[in-house]
Amino acid sequence: MSDFESLELRGVGRRFGGVDALAGLDLTIKAGEFVALLGPSGCGKSTALNCLAGLLPLTHGEILIDGRRIDTLPPERRGFGMVFQSYALFPHLSVEKNVAFGLQMQGVARAEIDRRVRQAIALVKLEQHAKKLPGQLSGGQQQRVAIARAVVLEPSLVLMDEPLSNLDAKLRLDMRTEIRRLHQSLGLTTIYVTHDQEEALSLADRLVVMREGRVQQVGTPDELYESPASWYVADFMGYRNILPATVVSVSGGGSGAEAVVELPGTADGGVRLTGRAVGALGAGDQVRVAVRPDDFSVVPADGAATGAAIPGTVAVVEYHGREHAVSVQTGDVMLHARSATPPEVGGAVRLTAPVERVLVFPESLDAVVPLEVAA
Amino acid sequence: MAATTLERPVAARPSTWFVWAGMAAFGVFLLGILVAVVVDSFGRQWFDTWFPDGLTVERYTEAWDRFSLGEVVGVTVGVAVLVVVISVLVGVPAAYVLARRDFPGKRVVMLLFLLPVLMPPITYGIPLATVMYSFGLGRTLTAVVLVNLVPSVPFVILTMTPFIEQINPAIESAARMCGARTRQVFTRILAPLLVPGILAAGILVLVRTVGLFELTFLVSGPGSDTLVVAIYRGMTAAGGGEARQLISAMSVIYTATMLVMLVVALRFVNPTQLVAQVKEARDDD
Amino acid sequence: MTDGRATASLRHRLAERGIDPTLLLLVPGLVVAVALFVYPFSYGIGLTVQPTAAMQEQWGGGILANYVAFFRDPFVFDSIGLTMRLALPAALFNVLASVPVAMVLRHRFRGKRLLTSLLVLPITLGTVLTAQGLLIFAGRQGWLNRALLELGLIDEPLQLVNNYLGVMFSLVITGFPFAFLLISSYLSGIDPSLERAAKTLGAGWWQRFRRIILPLLAPGLATTFILTFVLAFSVFPSARLVGDAMGSTRVMSLMAFRAFGEQNDYAMASTIALMMGAVELLVVVAVLGLRSLLYRGTTGGKG
Known part of the structure; x- marks a missing residue:
């Protein structure tokens, strides 16, 4: 398998029964990059992966490797490796034979097969299980076999379809580290599909957030985390407080302007909050305000607060190790914050957040133009 | 599995005893029938006593010669094996398509494969036999094999379709991503996974074919009769039928043939219950 | 962006609707079904409207003489009722008896395998052998009558074969294992934790059966009934061999x-033959109709 310089998706789309499962996907991936496709189920991320693998034919657009079209090739001739959500190990073959299968298909010499299979199995630390059948392994071990089976072919591109979603929480963390380690040591170009933003943020060099078959935003984890392009992306990036609001006034224009908004349903019939506008806003616009729990500070009701503050009552306090997750009821709305010290449940508090960490987005998602970010 | 999940057999309930009594009656009838035939076949003479007065194997040699059973057993085994092989070769690919694909007219195709199983064999057997005779195939082995295919092929399709459905399609995709072509996906991945299902379906077809009376009877004749048909002809032969003990001997030979074929077939089934194993393992984690 | 439609060829659009070369795998199966089932069947339908001259003379009705004969000739027509009188009770009994047996055999206990194989054994016996065995075992001189006489339960041998009863025995012996196997597999498909959940909610065994198992089993019961009915409906060898072929079992x-x-x-x-198929399909359709009615009935009653 020869390596490539870049993989290019041009206007890739798939229509099924009159519905766009995927539309107008443009993406360029450089060799060695780890790209995560992120979104809820049905957002088109798995469709995109299967189109790339060749398991689903495209209805629009083309896929090129270094300018050469590959979307007309059947999956077995694209030379990609794939790891499936359900592992999809061959149940009648031992671990070794599962890993060797692809090499046998390529007609690699036996001695060479043995050597590379042993290497791949050592890479995922399954040496003592080599002779076992997949049914005798745990979920995590099975997923390692699946990874070994994909990487043993030294594919030009590895596709991973929610590989960790069938594992329990602790194993998922271990495997995440494992996948990152493998990527760093082998340098394989990887496309990773997931609905878990933590997984995507920790693994990927670049994230593609998708919604209803369309790309919402492309960027590095840092860019997406700090400056989401829409409230939808913010929602995915852990902005747990997403509230509908109305713009009262905007100072300046365009993105970055300071906007004062009113939150209906909060204490006293509507608290006013100042935030940073993302996109062009005007007074009276319906918007969504996004704040991460970490950006809210819980201050006593009588304490001094800088900037706008939302009064409320502490409803729930959860212990999270070094800090506490605090839910504060204000009017009909429940807000989520973090606090180093646990406030008293039922006590009156105020929540404050720095202006630049209160993001104000237009309500409509369709108008979002994906930010072009150079890789 | 934890012991708490097992319910103890409910012993004290009268309804349970009722069930056991019913089963016992069924068992008595069943064993009575079987043993009576076997005893009768070895009896010298047996009229109004508990047991025959003396035992002999003469009935077997007599029946063997009289009904040329060597040939009949050969026909029975040959027809059964041919029908099994053909219905598996024809039925499994069709079952694959029905399990994996959606296409226009799928429901019609399903109905077409369901009808021969649902219809009484005589319903289509008589027109089919008429066609066979008009093509000059009456009383030939070809006709016997062909009529047996009518219920067998749909039977294989109907049993294999759910079996194929439970094999994760991602396994096929995985094989393709490993560079396997369509043919290799079938020979290297699907075929080994389907073996248990194919064997199970094959055994059921075997039992059905050996036991199937109506269709074979309509088209077979001397030289193409299977054992069941030969026994029936013996029992209904003009002039009150053949001697009872000869029929019993033939019936025992029939059961023995069936059992031998079953045992031979079952020997191949056990080692490869892989799919079940995998499923169990999945449930654990 | 290049032309968006570039890759959507005709072949692709067909594949989108499920039409691709894989469908060719269906061809051998379809050939068998059409050549050996559809064609003879249509040929048979054609035959029915080509009655013999003798038939036309005797029954009239022109090309429909055969149908006229079927409905007018009591010797033929009454066979419908005779068949039903055998097949319906036999199928009903087999299904109803299978449910408690399958329920009891659902639990694990020693000797279960043996018992299950014993119940399934008759499938390998076949109707002809069963008939021969019944004639010997349940005949006037047979062990069964002999044992009942010895025990003083009866004064003279019971007539158990060569009549309606003999065929019924034969239908139960061959049909019951089949029904049992099907019901067992349907029962095993019901998650046992459902029943345990009902138990924790305080449901007794009858309530658990009536409210949980039975509604879930209902579709399976209907299917099993249909399949055992089909089996019993086409009764042929036993009707001739252990029945009264010119009388009560003239099926x-x-x-x-x-x-x-x-x-x-x-x-x-x-x-x-065609009328036979028609009558059978009528029963099948009726059972399916009843099933959907019943199914709605139970859910409606609970809601």
């Missing part, structure tokens, strides 16, 4: 075969 298949094999009237034979 449709015997009539069809008489026309085919003894009178060589293929047209009339096909007519009877």
Whole structure:
């Protein structure tokens, strides 16, 4: 398998029964990059992966490797490796034979097969299980076999379809580290599909957030985390407080302007909050305000607060190790914050957040133009 | 599995005893029938006593010669094996398509494969036999094999379709991503996974074919009769039928043939219950 | 962006609707079904409207003489009722008896395998052997009558074969294991934790059966009934061998075969065969209708 310089998706789309499962996907991936496709189920991320693998034919657009079209090739001739959500190990073959299968298909010499299979199995630390059948392994071990089976072919591109979603929480963390380690040591170009933003943020060099078959935003984890392009992306990036609001006034224009908004349903019939506008806003616009729990500070009701503050009552306090997750009821709305010290449940508090960490987005998602970010 | 999940057999309930009594009656009838035939076949003479007065194997040699059973057993085994092989070769690919694909007219195709199983064999057997005779195939082995295919092929399709459905399609995709072509996906991945299902379906077809009376009877004749048909002809032969003990001997030979074929077939089934194993393992984690 | 439609060829659009070369795998199966089922069947329908001259003369009705004969000739027509009188009770009994047996055998206990294999054994025996065995075992001189006489339960041998009862025995012996196997597999498909959940909610065994198992089993029961009915409906060898072929067990298949094999009237034979299929399908449709009615009934009652 020869390596490539870049993989290019041009206007890739798939229509099924009159519905766009995927539309107008443009993406360029450089060799060695780890790209995560992120979104809820049905957002088109798995469709995109299967189109790339060749398991689903495209209805629009083309896929090129270094300018050469590959979307007309059947999956077995694209030379990609794939790891499936359900592992999809061959149940009648031992671990070794599962890993060797692809090499046998390529007609690699036996001695060479043995050597590379042993290497791949050592890479995922399954040496003592080599002779076992997949049914005798745990979920995590099975997923390692699946990874070994994909990487043993030294594919030009590895596709991973929610590989960790069938594992329990602790194993998922271990495997995440494992996948990152493998990527760093082998340098394989990887496309990773997931609905878990933590997984995507920790693994990927670049994230593609998708919604209803369309790309919402492309960027590095840092860019997406700090400056989401829409409230939808913010929602995915852990902005747990997403509230509908109305713009009262905007100072300046365009993105970055300071906007004062009113939150209906909060204490006293509507608290006013100042935030940073993302996109062009005007007074009276319906918007969504996004704040991460970490950006809210819980201050006593009588304490001094800088900037706008939302009064409320502490409803729930959860212990999270070094800090506490605090839910504060204000009017009909429940807000989520973090606090180093646990406030008293039922006590009156105020929540404050720095202006630049209160993001104000237009309500409509369709108008979002994906930010072009150079890789 | 934890012991708490097992319910103890409910012993004290009268309804349970009722069930056991019913089963016992069924068992008595069943064993009575079987043993009576076997005893009768070895009896010298047996009229109004508990047991025959003396035992002999003469009935077997007599029946063997009289009904040329060597040939009949050969026909029975040959027809059964041919029908099994053909219905598996024809039925499994069709079952694959029905399990994996959606296409226009799928429901019609399903109905077409369901009808021969649902219809009484005589319903289509008589027109089919008429066609066979008009093509000059009456009383030939070809006709016997062909009529047996009518219920067998749909039977294989109907049993294999759910079996194929439970094999994760991602396994096929995985094989393709490993560079396997369509043919290799079938020979290297699907075929080994389907073996248990194919064997199970094959055994059921075997039992059905050996036991199937109506269709074979309509088209077979001397030289193409299977054992069941030969026994029936013996029992209904003009002039009150053949001697009872000869029929019993033939019936025992029939059961023995069936059992031998079953045992031979079952020997191949056990080692490869892989799919079940995998499923169990999945449930654990 | 290049032309968006570039990759959507005709072949692709067909594949989108499920039409691709894989469908060719269906062809051998379809050939068998069409050549050996559809064609003969249509040929048979054609035959029914080509009655013999003798038939036309005797029954009139022109090309429909065979049908006229079927409905007018009591010797033939009454066979419908006779068949039903055998097949319906037999199928009903087999299904209803299978449920408690399958329920009891659902639990694990020692000797379960042996018992299950014993119950399934008759499937390998076949109807002809069962008939021969019944004649010997349950005949006037047979062990069964002999034992009942010795025990003083009866004064003279019971007539258990060569009549309606004999065929019924035969239908139960061959049909019950089949029904049992099907019901067992349907039962095993019901998650046992459902029943345990009902137990924790305080439901007794009858309530658990009535409210949980039965509604879930209902579709399976209907399917099993249909399949065992089909089996019993086409009763042929046993009706001749352990029944009273000219009297109470003069079933449709015997009539069809008489026309085919003894009178060589293929047209009339096909007519009877087709009517047999029609009658059977009527029952199947009725059961399916009943099932959907019943199914709605139970959920409605609970909601």
